[in-house]
Amino acid sequence: MNIEATIKNNFPVLIDPALLAEMERYCTTKTLEAGYNFIEIGDQVVAMPLLLEGVIKVVREDDAGNELLLYYLNGGDTCASTLSCCMEQARSEVRATVIERVTALMVPIRCLEEWMRKYAGWRSFIMQSYRLRFEELLQTIDSIAFKKMDERLVEYLIQLSEERNTTTLLGTHQEIADDLHTSREVVSRLLKQLERLGKVRLSRNKIELLKL
DNA sequence: ACATTAATTGTGT
């Protein structure tokens, strides 16, 4: 599939032919396997990624080296904090690790600003995705500050199933615990409760959501 | 097919 068709599929707002032509010309694609870091804290940001396929986890790190989950990025998303960095040629405040093999369209930063001026469609796309990420962050903050772990877990499971378009979640309890900043035991026990209530079915490396 | 090992999950304190 060529770049133009790919953009149309994943980012339907960007229909301006002149913009598409420029994107075709200046953007590159980048593919990365699961497990690698897409960007590391402190790295110079040279381009903004538009995710076509795959899943990326964006985290922040505290002085003790603990990771704090900010959000997940899927196909059709772009990274807002990259965006804020790009503007002022700053360095990355976050780490982005690849969860599922990713292909992304890389937009060079100099194009970013120029297109903001030239193309209304691009401008609203940027603004829209920025707002979206911001709202998602607010949700994360609410969740951490105000909710008990059992609610957070259920919320987390539902969100993940929506993002991945499946009710069968693959992964370990430990991974969930890391994302939620709790112990593996707590996650296991809460999941067991949910299973007893008939809300999920558990097996090794797999959680099936039944009725939540 | 079976035994061994490693990883994940469950549970009591």
Added chain:
DNA sequence: ACACAATTAATGT
């Protein structure tokens, strides 16, 4: 949070 048991999946023979 820790320690340990139980279960399940992966690997070698």
